[in-house]
Amino acid sequence: MELEYKPFRNINLADPFFDSLKEGYAEFPDWFARKADDLAYVFEQSDGSIDGFLYLKVEDEALLDITPQQGRARRLKVGTMKVNPHGTKMGERFIKKIIDHAVREQTEQIYVTVFEQHEALITLFRRYGFEQIGTKTSHNGTELVLAKNIHANYLDMYRGYPLVKLGQNKAYILSLYPQWHTRLLPDSILRNETNDIVEDISSANSIHKVYLTKMHGVDALRQGDILAIYRTSDGQGPAHYRSVVTSIGVVEEYRHLDSFSSAEEFFRYCRPYSVFTRQELEDLWRRRNYPFVFKFMYNLSFKRKVTRAVMIEELGLPGAEQYWGFFEISHGQLRAIANKGEADESLIID
CATH class of the missing domain: 3.40.630.30 (Gcn5-related N-acetyltransferase (GNAT))
Known part of the structure; x- marks a missing residue:
């Protein structure tokens, strides 16, 4: 559908x-x-x-x-x-x-x-x-x-949606492999619609997302933290130019796999918003090799994707010395990335 x-x-x-x-x-x-x-x-x-x-x-x-x-x-x-x-x-x-x-x-x-x-x-x-x-x-x-x-006084992340509140919250680059990015935040453009708001539409498109990973540092995530979603290279060219930030999300909750009392509780939590099928979730529960579970809101989609080259060469993000799976960035860097992505800057508030 x-x-x-x-x-x-x-x-x-x-x-x-x-x-x-x-x-x-x-x-x-x-x-x-x-x-x-x-x-x-x-x-x-x-x-x-x-x-x-x-x-x-x-x-x-x-x-x-x-x-x-x-x-x-x-x-x-x-x-x-x-x-x-x-x-x-x-x-x-x-x-x-x-x-x-x-x-x-x-x-x-x-x-x-x-x-x-x-x-x-x-x-x-x-x-x-x-x-x-x-x-x-x-x-x-x-x-x-x-x-x-849209710009009403910010009450919380739900009633304030799609506003992204910086405040004391931390900001991070979070990388997703292309196959997960496509299923979680699909870049599917409808053929009979020409304006930018049709980006990221598919039968998987919803406001809330659940993701599982084993990347080091993800257990630092807390409610309100901000994620710049980074789609890794598709292998069709150098990662320096093919890896891109596409969107911004806000963390709702972080949990460890061990916090779920049963497989069924884990399935109920993940299935409505997860990229993973029931079988994949069963495998993840059994193998326990992706222990970090977090839920986030999908707030802003960029009109223009921001390449790794631009972020390093123009915005001052770290280069080869940094593992680009998950790392913290400053609020200034987040705003600069959003600006390059042609997001509505008024939606990112202090």
């Missing part, structure tokens, strides 16, 4: 997936027809059935149909979002996509209307910093209006 960005006219409105939206919003079929040339994100199974739908719209107007009314501003509206939950973290992928859009379109505020009975969806939005700013009443009923300001 893949996430596609496609015109409404190429999306099957007759799919049973849309039945609840038709029931909740009498005007939905007419609205859908008027959007024939607009684009939406769709998760489709191999048989063509739909499991997720997301429509986003940039607005520059006052919100006069909600209580209390909101003044004119440039906002990103979550026009329609629905997922069929089945344990794949699709909702998180959509949250990430929503925020990616807002950052790219330079819309400070995101808002969405949702009926109060959709408790799971409301909980998901609230986890990532959406708060109620009002209500909207129509012939369909009364909906909550939830909004998130």
